[in-house]
Structures are given as structure tokens and as C-alpha cells.
Amino acid sequence: MSSTPVIEVIDASVSYIIRHGASPTLKETVIQSLKRQSHDVEVKAIQNLSFSLNPGQVLAVIGRNGAGKSTLLKMLARVLPPTKGRVIVRGNVSPMIELGAGFNGELNGIENIVLYGTLLGRTPKQMRQRATDISAWADLDESINLPLRTYSSGMVARLAFAIATDIVSDLILIDEVLSVGDAEFQKKSRQKIEELVKSNAAVVLITHDLKTVRAMAHKALWIDHGRAMKYGDVDSVVDAYLNA
């Protein structure tokens, strides 16, 4: 494919410092610097990662808990800047790192559609026009006029998913959100993602469900302790991960 990649990650690392022991206080920091001793520990969440992703491709990221998968997704979502290396993301991003982040319990469904959509970079006017369709896709019926705190967690997830996938983004970031909700919603949301991929959206998918990985992904990346263990063809990466 000759198209420009949506994602280019070039030798990127994310590390952060955790202060040893108790919670970080100014007092502790001053005392430590006076004593010339440091209890700081550097955690390398992502180490020297490189890959790229083209439009219409699905990349599955697999690995054990704490391997750095979510940190990677946050780096692609622009919320965590790489400490070293470079990340380039071209186009609009729909982050689904946690469904419902940014919702307000006191506001009703429609108001939350407008707020969440605007947080994602759309205009309130666009969102008001799309509100009916979004609420219909999420099967919310009359609940759309009730405050969000009255919703079940499944309803919140459906609404957030419907808003994030309402327009075709260039990149969709998914952290385990395809495994929420009932069987019917899981099927529906998977179909929606497949539709978006057909219309050329790139997807980065984090999941522990290897069946989904084999069914949906074009490429896979296995990371452990922030390092790429294997990257490339889905079956060979998944097999290597299972045999590890």
C-alpha cells in the first residue's frame, strides 16, 4: 500500500519515576536532596518500540497484565508523550480507552452526547444533530432524557461506544471495550468496528481474547515489560505468545 501510515512509532520509550515508599511529598523530596540520597525508581513502561500502521489495518496488541499495553495506547492517544523517540499520528483519533470517561452523571444522555463529542473534537452543533441517531444505535429509548447516573453500566458503555464510533475516524483506539456488555452488544460493536475498518479507519486493539485477535486483526504486536517480543503476522505472533 502506498498510502501514508496513520501511525508511525519510531524507537519510542515512556518511562516515569516513582518515589520509593510513601506518597510523594515536598518534605520528603527536600529531606532526600539534603541527605543526597534518592529512593527514586525509574519505571520503563515502554522501551524502544517501533511500528507503523496503515489506513484500514487492525493491529492487535497482546501481552500479560502490566506489560505496557495501556501505556502504549495512551501514548498513541496523545495523552502520554514519549520520553524518548517519536510518535506521529495522522488524522482524527477516537480513543476508547475507558468507555464513559468524560461523562457527567448529573447531565442527561443528550447533554452527555454533546459534551463527550466536543471533548473528542467535534462541535456541539454537529453532536446535537447526531444525537437522535446515536441514542437509537445505543438502544437508549426514553432513558436518553434521564440523568446518566440512572444508567446501568451497560447503557453507559453503549452510549460511549456509539458516540466514539459515530463518525469515521482515521484511528480508533480500543482497550478491552469490545468485551463489555451483553452478547448482543458485543456482536453489534464488533460489526460497527468492521464497518469502520472497511471505510479505511485504522484500529489498535488491546484484548486478552485471542479469538477476537485472530478474527479481526491484520497484524499483531506482543509486548512484555514494555518491549516488543514479536511483531507481524497475527497467527505467528499469537502462537509465539501462547507458547511462551
Place this chain on the structure above:
Amino acid sequence: MISKIYDSQAKGNQFVESLMAFWQYRQLITLLVRRDIAVRYKRSLLGLFWTLLNPLLTALVLWVVFINIFNTKLPSGTQFAPYLLAGVLLITFFNQGLTQAADSIALGSGILMKIYVPPQVFAFAGAASNALNFCFGLFALAFISLITGDGISILFPATLLVILFMLMNVTGLGLLLSIAYIRYDDTRSIFAILISFMMYLSPIFYPKEILNPVMLAVVNANPLTSFLDVFRYVFSNTGNASWADWFYMGGFSSLILIIGISAFAKAWPRTVVMM
């Protein structure tokens, strides 16, 4: 849609970019301010009036306690009630605006770690919603000024400048505080004390006339004093604000905003990972 290409190594002027973000995200800011007011309104029966009631009751308590002590100390022609309410309203804007601006980032990991929006936008929205509350409070102040016979000055549109400078001040300081709050757990209590120092060292409920020369110098060095002097002068033509007060208020606020935005942009990448 905003920012089509993200390049983590792109080098730009972070100060200019932050200011541009306020403009680019203006619709989100409007929405956040409206949500703030709406949520406050829905939460209680008294609604918006409750937001107003807080400074009004504070002013009432101070009035009952201090009326006999300070009434005669004020410059002639100045009534204690509007003097006091003006002080309480402006300080509420400063104090609550600062808290909200800083916490919108420091306690905002729910959104900030999941969806990319320049965090400065949330601080500004927090400050702006307190500016709006202050504007509602001006109606109460106008009412009190009129019934006590203090009246309203023809200069009162200049109050907008006071609001603008306080907005800059609160946004800049709020950004600085948010970084401190995230990095060090104990700075919250340290700054709470510093902020209350700043408040007590400004003429909110006492007239400057009661101060000895040393304390007067200290109080006059406090930028909040210039804010209060100018506000009372332009709103109800009481007290006197000199050009020096205007310059101090404007200069201090501009400087704080520049320092706040620049330092925040610089510190944020190393701070966000601590959330």
C-alpha cells in the same frame, strides 16, 4: 476537528500554542462552563441562588461582627455593606476560581489520561465559570449599593477589566498549583495557608485606614489589594485607585499568566505520568 497531525517531536512556541488552544477549544470551554452552572443548578433546589448565597451569607456574618468597629473608620461617603460585599465577591472569585482551575487538572485524570484535550483548557474553563458566578454576584452588589445610598459609578463598565485580569491571574496561578499538587501531595496544605495569608493581607473586610504604616505597606504590596481598590473604585466610586493600582493589577496578572502557561507547558510532559 482539531489538530490533524500529531508529532511528538514537533517544536513550537508552547506559550502561543496554549493561547491558541483557548481559542480552538472555545466551544468546549463554553460547554464546560455551562455544564458547571447547570450541574450546580440541578444539585439543589435553590439552584443558582445557592452559588450567590454563599458569599452573601459570608458577607452578612462579617457585617454583623464588624459593623460597629469598622463603620466609622471608612472614608466618609463609603458604606460598610457594599464595601464588604465587594471584597467578599472578588475574593470568592479568586479563591474558588483558583481551587477549581487547579483541581480541574490535578483531579482530572479521569478525562486527561483518556482523551486528548490540552489540560490548560480545563483550567481556563474552571476560572471562567467562577468569573461568571462573580458576574451574578454583581447584581446583588448593585442592589446593596443602591439601597445603602452608595450608588453605582458611571465607570462600572470598567469592572470588565477587573474580571479579565482576575481571570488571567486565576488561570496562571491555577496552572502552577496543578503541577505542584500532582507532584507533591503536601503542597495542597502549604498553598492553602499561603492563599489564606494573601486573603487576610488584603482589605476584604477591614478598611486600610486602621493599619499601621508597616502593615499598610505589606497590604499595599499584595496584588489583591490593587484588585480590590480598583474594583471598588470603578464599581461604586468608593476609595481611590491610583494608576499605580491599575498597572500593578494588569502587570501582575499578565506576568502570572505568562509564567503559568509557560511553566505548565514545560512541566506537563514530566508531570502527566505521575497522575
